[in-house]
Amino acid sequence: MATIEKQAAVAPTGASLYARFAIAGALGCAVTHGALTPVDVVKTRIQLEPTIYNKGMVASFRQIVKAEGASALLTGIGPTFTGYALQGAFKFAGYEFWKQYLIDFVGKENAVENRAFIYLAGSGIAEFFADIVLCPLEATRIRLVSQPTFATGLVSGFSRILREEGVIRGFYSGFGPICLKQIPYTMAKFSVYEIAAEGIEGIVGPKESLSTAGATSVNLGAGLIAGLAAAVVSQPADTLLSKINKTKGTGSITSRLIGLSSELGVRGLFLGLGPRLVMVGTLTAFQFAIYGDIKRALGATNSVEIRKVK
Template sequence: MAAAQQKTAYAPTGINLYSRFALAGALGCGITHGALTPVDVVKTRIQLEPTVYNKGMAAGFRQVIKAEGAGALLTGFGPTFTGYSLQGAFKFGGVELWKKIIIDYIGPQKAFENRTAVYMVSSGIAEFFASVALCPLEATRIRLVSQPTFATGLISGFTRILKEEGVVRGFYSGFGPILLKQVPYTMTKFVVYEHAADFILNIVGPKESLSSAADTGVNLGSGLIAGIAAAIVSQPADTLLSKINKSSGTGSILSRLGGLASELGVRGLFLGLGPRIAMVGTLTAFQFAIYGDIKKALGATNSVEIRKA
């Protein structure tokens, strides 16, 4: 009893708690996206140059290495790691925050009865702010991958875009498609994750009774299912994002998006889906596993859960 009271007394709350959620999310997203930079390079090349990279993911790796050397597979690592660390902090920390706000407002019973809607709304709001932080770095990454001679890395690429094209056209021309990609992706990711985790826990037993390894396994399995679903839902917008960031272009963002979608067609919008499923499924699984483990290591385990009152 005394131990339980001591644990409760020292449990982080307020900004102390949510900063730990944000740190865990930053590490989970930054590490996973950074590690999969080579896959993202090949996927982006398939989307942008389908006539050249048209033999699948494995052949794409060989083509890039043969043409540019193995180092080309790490093109865009700087903006990838930095951008997705920021995004992960806003996304995972934001989901926890907005979930609590919604549950406090409608009550735990209504939250349980409408838990899918709660997951969707909290993750959608969180992702909006996460995308604001991510967009400039994602624009820089895509420019580096699509135009290898554009700059030598994050700082030089970022400053060149800022100098030549400005904030709006240079960094936020892809904000529309990044929202179209990331918001449905994140909403699908968290909704499917939560329901997949519930399904698995109904089989293996309540979360509180699981060992640390088993808990990580549940996070991995649920995250993999969520990642596959999210990749499929967000693929068309991911293709448009790659295309629109390849060059500065002319005309309004909406007209450019419409023209690109019409030019590509349904089949073209799903170019690179196989590599993206492999990438997103893997990174989402490890994101949730890393996030869960780091939360435990930081003592940030007292998040609000949606359970039957």
């Protein structure tokens, strides 16, 4: 027997509901990405300068601190926090919106039987729009990390790129790679999370019947599994994104991507996977935990859940 359940009978609806989803998503993504800025700095340096940072994650941390001071590990925290707040708002609220839209479009019974498609399609569409707002800030972050003397922070770095390179070449050279990275990442993230959460709830019971701590633990566990899967899926595009945003480029974006892929090879495309597994696994787990807790605090608990009752 298949059912689609509402988590609450009385709750905000319409724009008010999706605004709450956006706030929860923005805080979840901004806090987690901001807190893990040092890991992201190390991961980006390993990708961009593998001949210098070639002794692993811990040794690379020490190299950066010794050469540039501990403050270097917070390089790019401004664009990281701002960019992922915007991206999180669009991604999580967008996912809730498109999931509901697709359920209504295919019908409730079909939605339950084809819930993997709903998860994948809804998250992929949501991430595309989220990437449009993220890309300029991610380009600024990578430039600050790869060229520490480029600017002093978010505003000066953003302004310099805009002034010297313009909107398209400066901010959206990496739009292809960021979509290739973020869309598969988000599709894996949400679909694996939903499946993992369903499996965990099959053992411990529905989140609605659990304590607050129990529900948060389900979100953490499912989020960790989802984050590890998503990190592996999106790693090659993450490396290309770092490379293409490091410096000004000539030629079309497509030709640059093909050239970089050929130059790096399979092994090179997975540079920095270790730090990224740590970073993405951790931040995804806490993103879903924070998202769930803030939704609950804001009374936005009536998102649609697709479940198959055994």
